[in-house]
Amino acid sequence: MSSAPATVIAGAPRSLREAWVALAGLSAVFLFEMLDNSILNVALPTIGRELRASTTQLQWVAGAYAVVFGGLMLAFGAVADRFGRRRVMLAGLVLLAAASLATAFVRSVEQLIAVRVAMGVAAAMTTPGSMALTFRLFEDDGLRVRATTLISTVGLIGLAIGPTAGGFVLAVAPWQVLLLVNVPIAVLAIIGIRRGIVADQAADLHRDPMDVVGAILGTTTIVLALVAPTLIVNEGAGSWIPWAFTGAAVLGAVAFVVRERATQYPLLDLRLVAHPLVSSGLAFKAAAGLATAGLGYLVTLQLQLDWRWTPVLASLGLLPEVVVLVAGGALIRPFVERVGLERAAWTSAVSVVLGLAVYGVLGRLGYLWVAVALVLVAAGMRVVGVVAGVNVLRGLPKNRTTIGAALTDTATEVTSGAGLAITGTVLASIFTGPITSPHWTAHQTAQFHTATTTAALTLTGLAAALVAYGIIRARRA
Structure with a gap:
């Protein structure tokens, strides 16, 4: 099985500067995915009032995008590897622009949910391709890591500023503007990809029946x-x-x-998934998704429900995580150059497990330990998100890169959902009474502490098992 890369631009770029047009377009793709995950949440109360939506309907306004996005990535990854990654991405960007424009004409919550479904389809068509095209743009692994770091940093900035920016926009404009902003982002992405990336060559695709x-x-x-x-x-x-x-x-x-x-x-050749680089990278990504979702949910509940912090203060309490996610990109390149891709992958995954363990054992003792846990998990996720993804694509044939990228994103999406499910199940089984009650009894507080410790240590054990499996597989690479 060959894993030799195929360049997308004749004479592969020798620096990020040479590929700036393509990278601008690919960064815009990742920006809209991250921005859509965060910017609309702040507008849900306003949407509920204006469209007279029920709680369940509002949940689907937020969740329909993620479910469709996660569900269709593998299918569109396979389509892109057969019919052209650039072609599928451009079609997805056109769909994104059209769906975003349709927001201006939304008059009911059902119509808004339909718009969010269309955006989820567009994200499934474009997001895996952004990773695959970034990988294929360069021949050098170091440049691949730097380019992926750049693109992911742009997306994480969107994720971090989305809620705050959305709040300011709502103060002066209708909520529809929050989705209409996707139109110029899509246009920027289309220009960058059309001008910076040439169409896939037939030799780089495969024609197996779907x-x-x-x-x-x-x-x-x-x-x-x-x-x-x-x-x-x-x-x-x-x-x-x-x-x-x-x-x-x-x-x-x-x-x-x-x-x-x-x-x-x-659709997915399981023999390719069994390749040591692929299986280890997927295990590390899965561990990071499991830990990040579970820890984020637990810390949010602890700060606001247990410690009774205001939403503003709680958002400030999450700043250590935000700072590491955004600023940590500058450290990825020297770290990878020092220790290598494989060691960078497993050490960053271990950092995620350590962060969860710190929270599970010491998190109830004070905010300092919560901050330490957030920093360790964020630092690990920041590195593993780039390095493990690159390793997965290194282990695949050149005509399977898009479905490989889709597979890494799907692993993260599914294990993030599993992290939330495990946490919610533990809380529901141990905590009695409504958890959102403004006044807990001493017994309920003790139950909450037991539940958070149990959930965090359960996630720690599962994430540790995934990381151990990944390390064993990586040693066989």
């Missing part, structure tokens, strides 16, 4: 896996509904594996 059954099974499984955690939180761990979705997701995963092993032209 595994439609596998695509349906994979998409259905991922959607069920992403919806189940939300149902656990909303319906409660005692309801049969979330567990029915969870069981269906497990059955779907089994059916998908059976299908992919049996068919001549699988």
Whole structure:
């Protein structure tokens, strides 16, 4: 199996400056994905009032994008590797611009949900391609890491400033502006990609028949896996509904594996996933997704419900994580050059596990330990998000890079949902009474401390198992 890269621009760029047009377009793609994940949340109360939406409908306004995005990435990754990564990305950007423009004409919550679904489809068409095209743009692994770091930093800045910027916009403009901002971002991305990246060569694509059954099974499984955690939180761990979705997701995963092993032209060749670089990178990404989602949820509840911090103060309490995520990009290149790609991947994943462990054991003792946990997890995630993704693509043939990028994003999305589900289930099983009550009894406070410790240490054990597996696989690379 060859993992030799194929360049996308004739005479591969020898520096980031030579590829600045392409990188500007690819950065814009990642920016809209991160911005869409955060900027709309601050407007949900306003949307609810203006469109007379129920709590469930508002939940789907926020969640429809993530579910569709996560569910379709594998399918569109396979399509892009067959029909052209640049072509699929440009089509997705046109869809994004059109869906964003449609926001101006939204008059009901159902229409807004439809717009969010279309945006999720656009994100699934574009986001994996941004990683794949970045990787293929350069021949040198060092330049690949630097370019991926640059693009991810732009996206993380969007994620960090999204809620604050959204709040300022709502003070002077209608909520629709928050989604209309995607139009100029999409236009910038289209210009950068059309001018900076040439179309894929036929030799860099493959023409295997599309595994439609596998695509349906994979998409259905991922959607069920992403919806189940939300149902656990909303319906409660005692309801049969979330567990029915969870069981269906497990059955779907089994059916998908059976299908992919049996068919001549699988959507996802499991032999490629078994490659040491690929399986180790996916394990590290999965551990980071599990830890980040679970820790973020636990800390938010602790600051606002246990310690009774105001939302503004709680947002300031999360600043250590934001600072590391945004500013930490400057440290990735020297760190990777010093220790190498493989060691950088597993040491950063270990940092994520250590952060979770610190929170589980010491988090209740004071904010200092919470801040230490946030910094360790953010630092680990910042490095592993870049390095593990690059390693996955290094381990794949040149005509499977987009589905490889889609696979890393899907692993993160699914394990993030699993982290929330585990946390919500533990809290629901230990804490009695409404958790949002303004006044807890001493017994409820003790229950909350037990629940957060149990949830954090459970996630620590699972993340540690994933990291250990990744290290074992990486040593075989």
